[in-house]
Amino acid sequence: DNGGYEHYLLKEISEQPDTVARTLRGRIDDRFHIAHLGGLNMDARETRSFRRVKIIGCGSAYYSGQIGAQLIEELARIPADAEPASEFRYRNPVVEPDTLYVAISQSGETYDTLAAVQELKRKGGRVLGIVNTVGSAIARECDGGLYLHAGPEVSVASTKAFTSTAVSFALLALHLARVRDLSPADGRRICEGLRRLPEQIEQILKLDEQIKTLAEKYAQSPSMMFVGRVRGYPVAREGAQKLKEISYVHAEAYPASELKHGPLALINPDMPTVAIVPDDELLDKNLTTLGEIRARSGRILMIGHRVADAADDCVVVPKNETELDPILLTIPLQLFAYHAAVALGRDVDRPRNLAKSVTVE
Numbered sequence: 001d002n003g004g005y006e007h008y009l010l011k012e013i014s015e016q017p018d019t020v021a022r023t024l025r026g027r028i029d030d031r032f033h034i035a036h037l038g039g040l041n042m043d044a045r046e047t048r049s050f051r052r053v054k055i056i057g058c059g060s061a062y063y064s065g066q067i068g069a070q071l072i073e074e075l076a077r078i079p080a081d082a083e084p085a086s087e088f089r090y091r092n093p094v095v096e097p098d099t100l101y102v103a104i105s106q107s108g109e110t111y112d113t114l115a116a117v118q119e120l121k122r123k124g125g126r127v128l129g130i131v132n133t134v135g136s137a138i139a140r141e142c143d144g145g146l147y148l149h150a151g152p153e154v155s156v157a158s159t160k161a162f163t164s165t166a167v168s169f170a171l172l173a174l175h176l177a178r179v180r181d182l183s184p185a186d187g188r189r190i191c192e193g194l195r196r197l198p199e200q201i202e203q204i205l206k207l208d209e210q211i212k213t214l215a216e217k218y219a220q221s222p223s224m225m226f227v228g229r230v231r232g233y234p235v236a237r238e239g240a241q242k243l244k245e246i247s248y249v250h251a252e253a254y255p256a257s258e259l260k261h262g263p264l265a266l267i268n269p270d271m272p273t274v275a276i277v278p279d280d281e282l283l284d285k286n287l288t289t290l291g292e293i294r295a296r297s298g299r300i301l302m303i304g305h306r307v308a309d310a311a312d313d314c315v316v317v318p319k320n321e322t323e324l325d326p327i328l329l330t331i332p333l334q335l336f337a338y339h340a341a342v343a344l345g346r347d348v349d350r351p352r353n354l355a356k357s358v359t360v361e
């Protein structure tokens with residue numbers, strides 16, 4: 001049942017205030033400013049023992065894992081990174097006893113992710129799952145984890161599961177951080193930021209008409225560039241992925257700082273840039289990059305927390321805590337891809353050549 005929406009994708013985007021609230025429900029402790037994650041099956045001593053975090057997943061799950069790795073590094077100060085599950089398993093990975101492995105999957109059935117988890121288990125790795133589908137193959141294989149509680153995701157392109165995964169990582173990062181050195185005051189700041197998310201997502205959804213107009217304008221381009229720095233980079237990758245998957249418009253995603261090392265050669269009026277520019281310590285650097293794009297006659301759509309002269313168009317979203325902003329910045333890009341796909345007459349919920357869950361090698 002698509003609940004009166006024209007497409008499941010729009011329904012699932014619109015559900016996010018509620019699905020994020022469900023991911024958070026019962027998991028924030030206001031006394032100690034910590035996360036309650038009963039399903040991890042790890043005591044405090046074990047939780048403190050990890051020296052690295054390695055995150056694996058495929059497609060959008062991998063990009064949400066990149067947001068997760070940054071959250072864990074920033075809040076818990078544990079080195080963390082994300083890798084496509086298929087690459088991980090094909091390279092005969094070194095499995096370390098003091099690394100915490102985290103597998104991400106909406107369906108819980110993606111074969112490459114499942115095979116990577118099985119390989120990890122065989123080598124004695126400690127694996128947590130961040131999974132939407134209760135009782136799925138990956139959930140069963142893991143030592144513990146968190147369920148998203150986002151409800152069934154029907155449309156092939158992931159939206160609400162992506163957001164709930166990023167929110168789950170914020171909870172996991174808070175948990176890892178508060179058994180280490182994150183102060184109660186910072187813990188409280190993150191808890192309060194998490195609680196603000198549903199309301200702020202509601203506000204972003206109200207930008208739908210503006211984003212629709214922008215999507216109709218920019219989707220006429222044969223190709224688009226997505227850029228972001230550090231926290232904005234996984235957001236740019238997911239934004240490009242959404243656009244490719246459902247509108248079939250070619251899109252590239254680059255770290256903003258890498259533009260000048262190659263892809264700047266592509267910039268011209270036919271290749272507009274979507275720039276993810278949060279109000280963080282990198283704002284000035286990002287605005288400089290916009291100037292460089294503009295100097296090559298590139299058109300710019302900026303997604304951020306303010307209007308900037310360097311951009312042709314700006315989508316201004318509510319600001320949260322800096323660490324949590326990537327969660328919100330992704331949502332306008334979901335709407336952008338959706339409206340681009342509709343404008344181009346694509347089969348939004350069932351894009352060509354793709355399956356919701358790839359259960360073969």
Ligand code: BG6
Binds near residue numbers: 058059061105110356
């Ligand atoms: C792809 C889907 O095949 O699998 C993507 O088209 C999805 O939308 C990816 O992100 C991973 O799926 P899952 O279920 O493991 O999160």
